[in-house]
Structure formats: structure tokens, C-alpha cells
Amino acid sequence: xxxxxxxxxxxxxxxxxxxxxxxxxxxxxxxxxxxxxxxxxxxxxxxxxxxxxxxxxxxxxxxxxxxxxxxxxxxxxxxxxxxxxxxxxxxxxxxxxxxxxxxxxxxxxxxxxxxxxxxxxxxxxxxxxxxxxxxxxxxxxxxxxxxxxxxxxxxxxxxxxxxxxxxxxxxxxxxxxxxxxxxxxxxxxxxxxxxxxxxxxxxxxxxxxxxxxxxxxxxxxxxxxxxxxxxxxxxxxxxxxxxxxxxxxxxxxxxxxxxxxxxxxxxxxxxxxxxxxxxxxxxxxxxxxxxxxxxxxxxxxxxxxxxxxxxxxxxxxxxxxxxxxxxxxxxxxxxxxxxxxxxxxxxxxxxxxxxxxxxxxxxxxxxxxxxxxxxxxxxxxxxxxxxxxxxxxxxxxxxxxxxxxxxxxxxxxxxxxx
Amino acid sequence: xxxxxxxxxxxxxxxxxxxxxxxxxxxxxxxxxxxxxxxxxxxxxxxxxxxxxxxxxxxxxxxxxxxxxxxxxxxxxxxxxxxxxxxxxxxxxxxxxxxxxxxxxxxxxxxxxxxxxxxxxxxxxxxxxxxxxxxxxxxxxxxxxxxxxxxxxxxxxxxxxxxxxxxxxxxxxxxxxxxxxxxxxxxxxxxxxxxxxxxxxxxxxxxxxxxxxxxxxxxxxxxxxxxxxxxxxxxxxxxxxxxxxxxxxxxxxxxxxxxxxxxxxxxxxxxxxxxxxxxxxxxxxxxxxxxxxxxxxxxxx
Numbered sequence: 028x029x030x031x032x033x034x035x036x037x038x039x040x041x042x043x044x045x046x047x048x049x050x051x052x053x054x055x056x057x058x059x060x061x062x063x064x065x066x067x068x069x070x071x072x073x074x075x076x077x078x079x080x081x082x083x084x085x086x087x088x089x090x091x092x093x094x095x096x097x098x099x100x101x102x103x104x105x106x107x108x109x110x111x112x113x114x115x116x117x118x119x120x121x122x123x124x125x126x127x128x129x130x131x132x133x134x135x136x137x138x139x140x141x142x143x144x145x146x147x148x149x150x151x152x153x154x155x156x157x158x159x160x161x162x163x164x165x166x167x168x169x170x171x172x173x174x175x176x177x178x179x180x181x182x183x184x185x186x187x188x189x190x191x192x193x194x195x196x197x198x199x200x201x202x203x204x205x206x207x208x209x210x211x212x213x214x215x216x217x218x219x220x221x222x223x224x225x226x227x228x229x230x231x232x233x234x235x236x237x238x239x240x241x242x243x244x245x246x247x248x249x250x251x252x253x254x255x256x257x258x259x260x261x262x263x264x265x266x267x268x269x270x271x272x273x274x275x276x277x278x279x280x281x282x283x284x285x286x287x288x289x290x291x292x293x294x295x296x297x298x299x300x301x302x303x304x305x306x307x308x309x310x311x312x313x314x315x316x317x318x319x320x321x322x323x324x325x326x327x328x329x330x331x332x333x334x335x336x337x338x339x340x341x342x343x344x345x346x347x348x349x350x351x352x353x354x355x356x357x358x359x360x361x362x363x364x365x366x367x368x369x370x371x372x373x374x375x376x377x378x379x380x381x382x383x384x385x386x387x388x389x390x391x392x393x394x395x396x397x398x399x400x401x402x403x404x405x406x407x408x409x410x411x412x413x414x415x416x417x418x419x420x421x422x423x424x425x426x427x428x429x430x431x432x433x434x435x436x437x438x439x440x441x442x443x444x445x
Numbered sequence: 446x447x448x449x450x451x452x453x454x455x456x457x458x459x460x461x462x463x464x465x466x467x468x469x470x471x472x473x474x475x476x477x478x479x480x481x482x483x484x485x486x487x488x489x490x491x492x493x494x495x496x497x498x499x500x501x502x503x504x505x506x507x508x509x510x511x512x513x514x515x516x517x518x519x520x521x522x523x524x525x526x527x528x529x530x531x532x533x534x535x536x537x538x539x540x541x542x543x544x545x546x547x548x549x550x551x552x553x554x555x556x557x558x559x560x561x562x563x564x565x566x567x568x569x570x571x572x573x574x575x576x577x578x579x580x581x582x583x584x585x586x587x588x589x590x591x592x593x594x595x596x597x598x599x600x601x602x603x604x605x606x607x608x609x610x611x612x613x614x615x616x617x618x619x620x621x622x623x624x625x626x627x628x629x630x631x632x633x634x635x636x637x638x639x640x641x642x643x644x645x646x647x648x649x650x651x652x653x654x655x656x657x658x659x660x661x662x663x664x665x666x667x668x669x670x671x672x673x674x675x676x677x678x679x680x681x682x683x684x685x686x687x688x689x690x691x692x693x694x695x696x697x698x699x700x701x702x703x704x705x706x707x708x709x710x711x712x713x714x715x716x717x718x719x720x721x722x723x724x725x726x727x728x729x730x731x732x733x734x735x736x737x738x739x740x741x742x743x744x745x746x
Contacts, residue, residue: 034450102605265498274466304494
């Protein structure tokens with residue numbers, strides 16, 4: 028078997044404002060030698076101007092004028108680094124007041140979430156909140172970094188105590204893979220290089236954990252789902268009758284000859300060919316972008332889904348989602364929104380708020396039915412026509428929706444099908 | 446099952462193709478912003494793959510500063526002919542002649558900022574609702590904040606504090622009349638990824654990217670090519686050096702680097718050992734800490 032050392036891993040970071048997220052990312056970039064000289068120059072100058080001792084690693088990530096002036100991160104930014112083992116994309120999310128909205132944005136495509144805890148403060152509400160959101164978003168891997176170990180004398184006891192605190196509440200999370208690492212982002216202990224100050228810890232630096240996470244099974248390879256983005260009809264001499272259905276495989280595997288059904292019509296056919304550019308393929312799998320042709324000339328258009336005949340999603344017009352409200356303006360009761368699910372669009376109303384989630388305590392409040400920014404609630408949605416849905420827990424691509432306010436065109440909510 | 450995963454280049458390719466197809470499906474009149482540089486060539490190559498066997502359904506739009514490397518124009522024309530796509534040219538010279546913009550004065554004058562007006566005029570005149578660009582988040586700190594689908598108001602402005610959240614791969618391109626979007630399908634690629642992919646796919650690029658003997662002067666810490674647009678200072682000496690360019694922009698501000706890399710293998714090797722960012726030699730970015738952010742807010746791509 029070919030050993031793959033060229034995979035792409037996407038991760039997000041979470042923590043309170045002063046937990047040292049930007050410093051950690053700066054440290055990862057700096058110690059993995061992903062910082063260029065001119066970037067270092069510019070950050071050194073700014074650090075000196077601000078009167079910092081040495082290079083302020085946090086300055087590598089704050090890109091906007093207002094961010095550097097105020098020393099806060101305003102919006103999600105993306106960072107990149109590569110090691111001989113993997114390529115990494117970091118969704119650098121702000122930890123301040125808009126936490127839920129930003130975390131949801133950064134986390135939606137992440138393989139892993141790195142959650143920072145300040146060793147001096149232990150598990151706080153924010154830790155629980157972030158872990159809960161990461162779990163709700165079904166991020167497959169959770170890495171809990173106990174940061175600022177330098178400020179607690181690198182104490183093993185403090186570290187073990189924090190793990191115990193975390194495990195007390197984490198039994199309620201659905202995430203199966205949770206790791207713990209004691210670090211100092213500021214000084215570089217256990218980030219890229221092993222710490223000489225914590226010889227009691229042997230389970231891998233943050234970078235080595237990130238390099239070795241098993242992510243091949245993060246994508247659902249069982250349920251074949253192919254949402255059609257657009258239809259290719261070249262009508263050239265050579266391809267007169269060609270009708271290719273272009274899209275990105277959301278999950279599963281497709282092979283030439285597979286008996287498939289086209290939803291919502293339910294018409295059946297067989298896969299005649301699969302193309303990736305000019306290349307003809309025998310089989311294709313998620314997350315490949317391909318185009319598929321069918322044996323029979325049936326009506327297929329954007330928003331349809333090609334699935335295996337004997338493995339189909341639910342077709343529903345009314346369903347429950349865990350909704351995260353993202354907009355400044357609160358939800359209007361029974362207002363109509365555009366709902367987007369894969370390449371399919373319908374109109375929808377929020378019929379009912381079943382309960383609101385108190386994410387500090389995981390308690391459910393079924394009295395309050397308002398939805399304002401950063402709220403997470405289980406709601407009933409009704410759409411004009413049926414959607415082809417999987418549960419988010421089984422399939423992040425076909426179990427997720429967004430709501431768009433038709434009067435502003437803004438994306439106002441993110442939903443995960445229950 | 447373990448063989449069913451993609452390597453990172455295939456995953457980036459697949460993501461970019463997905464975004465290009467979304468642009469086509471969600472917008473009425475999208476174009477590819479084509480500068481003749483490697484990133485826009487890459488985007489055009491990806492578009493070809495995304496719509497095969499149909500031809501690329503986008504026109505190419507070139508914002509021509511009038512200060513071009515002659516080779517870039519030749520390359521552009523050949524590509525347009527080969528792909529049989531429409532070419533739209535927005536001319537900065539015309540904007541100057543019409544009085545829409547005034548040429549900068551002084552030694553470091555460039556036409557870089559003037560492109561904004563020409564670009565926005567061309568978008569408006571041609572009723573373009575989405576301009577696809579080869580911008581990458583690793584290029585510059587303000588670009589790191591960019592979304593795949595980036596909303597611009599009816600003045601063409603970017604508001605970094607009010608961007609639409611992008612969740613999963615659900616892209617919201619809804620807009621009102623007069624507004625438009627910029628789409629960045631290769632957001633997640635780094636300079637290294639671009640070179641590795643160009644090499645893997647054997648994509649044709651202008652020979653300016655390969656090291657050759659060229660006439661240059663040393664200015665602002667890099668080698669600026671001698672051209673009819675360059676006004677030499679008395680203290681400046683024209684030298685012959687083996688030079689290649691990491692980025693191609695306006696000829697007056699694009700600095701070359703001394704290099705022996707005259708094929709793709711050598712370029713990949715050289716880039717992987719680089720200790721300076723690609724835009725480190727672009728004087729337009731050095732004008733202030735927030736040069737790119739300020740230009741982007743005004744409508745720069």
C-alpha cells in the first residue's frame with residue numbers, strides 16, 4: 028500500500044480572548060519555518076514600535092488595520108503551512124464576543140479543533156461552550172491544549188487536574204477522538220518541539236499529533252451522494268449528444284455501471300461514464316469534482332441528486348435542524364427565508380422553535396422561542412418542496428443547510444439536520 | 446478502503462473546480478480576471494477542466510495598465526485564440542485619456558492604483574456580476590481574510606468587517622443590481638502549490654518566469670526590468686543579469702530575482718528554498734503596512 032504523506036488537514040482554533048490563540052498559530056508557523064524573512068521583518072518592526080520584548084508572535088495572524096490597532100481578531104482568516112508530512116489549513120477564528128458565529132464558520136470544514144485552556148484557570152464556561160460547538164459540528168478530532176504551562180511551573184498535577192475537569196463534562200460530547208497536550212505557546216513547549224520542562228509528558232507535540240491524525244475516514248465513503256451543480260452540454264461536432272452532470276461528490280464512491288436514481292424524480296439509470304477533465308475514470312469518490320453521464324436520457328438539472336438506487340437519503344418537507352443564528356438581527360417569527368442545501372434552493376419558514384440550547388450548561392429551554400445572534404436552537408423547518416436530506420451526524424455535506432434573508436441577501440443561519 | 450483519499454493537490458483542484466462551477470451556476474455574466482500571470486493562467490486551466498468537454502463559459506477580462514511585458518500580451522492573445530473565448534480589455538490608458546483618472550507623478554509613479562477605476566468601469570460597462578480572480582490567501586495579510594465568494598457593494602467596495610460567513614461548501618452569491626462579487630477559486634493554494642501543480646499538469650506559462658539574461662536596474666531592493674516606461678535616475682546603472690520573475694504585474698513595479706532556474710523543476714526547487722514572500726518584491730505593497738487592504742477596500746481585486 029502506498030503511504031500517503033500528502034494529505035490536507037484543516038483545523039480550527041478556539042479559546043477565550045487571552046488564551047493565546049494567535050500566539051499559538053504564530054508559534055506553529057514560526058517553529059515550522061513557515062514564516063518568510065520579509066514577514067518576520069515587518070512583525071519585528073511592529074513589535075519594537077509597540078515596545079514588546081522580542082517578536083510578538085500574535086502579530087503574524089492579525090491582518091487588518093483595525094485588528095492590529097486593537098490587538099483583536101475581527102474575522103476568520105486562513106493560514107497555511109506545510110511539513111514534509113502534510114499540508115495544513117488553519118481557520119483562525121476570533122475568540123471574542125461573536126464566538127459562536129465565528130467558530131461555526133471556521134469549524135464547518137475542519138477535520139480537527141484545537142481548544143486552548145489557560146492552565147491557571149482550568150476548564151471554564153468558554154471551554155465547555157467551544158467543546159460543545161465543536162462536538163455539535165461533528166468535528167472528528169478534538170485536541171485540548173493546556174496552555175501557559177510556564178505560568179504554573181510546568182506542573183503535571185495541574186495538568187492532570189484539568190484533564191479530570193474536562194473529562195467530567197466531556198462524556199456528553201459526541202466527539203470520540205479527544206487528545207490533551209500541555210504546552211506553552213509563548214515559549215514553544217510541546218508545540219513543534221518537545222519541552223525540556225515537561226519530561227513527564229511523552230504523547231507527542233501538537234504538530235506531531237496534527238501530522239498523524241487519521242483523517243482518511245473523516246469523509247463518509249458509504250453513502251453515495253452526488254448533488255448536480257450544472258449540466259454540461261457542449262453541442263460540438265464531437266460531443267453532439269453529450270449531457271454531463273457536473274458536481275463534487277459529497278460522499279461515497281461511484282463506479283461506471285452503477286445503477287443510480289436521480290432525486291427528486293426517482294428515475295433510474297446506469298452510470299455510463301465518469302470524467303475528471305479530459306480523463307475518463309472507472310470510479311470516483313468524495314471529495315472529487317467530476318462529471319457523470321448516464322445511459323438514459325432523463326431530465327436532470329442543478330439541485331438534483333444522483334444516488335445509489337438502494338441507498339437513498341430521506342425526502343422531507345418538514346424536518347428538525349440544530350440552528351445557529353448568525354445575523355445581528357433576530358429571526359422574525361414565521362418569516363420566509365431562502366434555504367440552501369447542497370446545490371438545491373427552496374423557500375422555507377421556521378415553523379417552531381422546539382428548544383433553545385443553553386450552551387453553558389447544555390440545558391434545554393423550551394419556553395424561549397426567540398432567536399438572536401449566537402443562539403443555538405432546535406427548530407422545525409418547513410420548505411416549499413422536499414429536500415433530500417441525511418442526518419448531519421452521518422454526513423456533514425448533505426446534512427447541512429444555510430438560511431438567507433431575502434430582503435438583505437445575507438446568510439443569517441447555519442443548520443444541521445437532526 | 447484506505448486508498449480512497451486525495452492528495453492535497455487533487456483536493457485543492459477539486460475545490461477550485463467546485464467554486465468555478467458554482468460561479469457559473471449562480472451568476473449571469475461572470476468573467477475571469479486575466480493578467481497573464483501564473484495565477485490567472487492556473488485559474489483558466491482549472492476552468493477548462495471544470496467544463497470539459499464544453500468550452501470555458503467565461504470571457505477573459507484583462508485590465509491593461511498599458512505598461513506590459515510585451516510577452517504577456519502575446520501570451521494572452523494566443524491563449525484566447527486557442528480556447529476560443531471572448532476577451533474584454535479594460536484600458537488604463539483610455540481611463541487616463543478620458544480624464545477618469547490622473548497619472549501619478551514622481552519617481553515611484555505607477556499605474557497600479559489607477560487599475561481600480563478601470564476595473565470597476567469595465568465591470569459596470571459589461572454588466573459583469575462576478576469577476577473571478579487568481580488571488581490567494583497566502584499572498585498578503587489582507588488577502589488572508591478573503592472569502593471564496595466576496596461581496597462588493599455598488600461602489601465596488603470590500604467591507605472586511607461585513608463578510609458573509611462561508612459554511613461547509615454552501616456559497617451565497619445573491620446580490621442586488623449594481624453589486625457584484627469577486628470569486629477566488631484558488632484561495633487555499635500557496636505559491637508552492639501553484640508551482641507544483643503547474644509542473645504536474647505541464648501548464649504553459651510565459652517565459653518571464655524562467656531565468657534569462659535581462660537588462661535591469663537595482664531599485665527598492667529588487668531588479669526592475671528596463672523598459673520604455675522606466676525613467677532612469679542618474680545614479681542608476683543598467684546591468685545584465687540572469688533574472689526571473691516570481692509575479693508578473695505592471696512592468697514598472699515588478700521586481701525580478703537573480704536566479705538560475707530555467708525550467709519548472711528548478712523553479713519548484715528554488716521556490717521551496719525561498720526565504721521571502723512572493724510579493725516581497727512588489728513595491729506597490731510596500732507603500733504602507735495596509736497598502737493592499739486599503740486598495741482592496743476601494744475595489745482592487
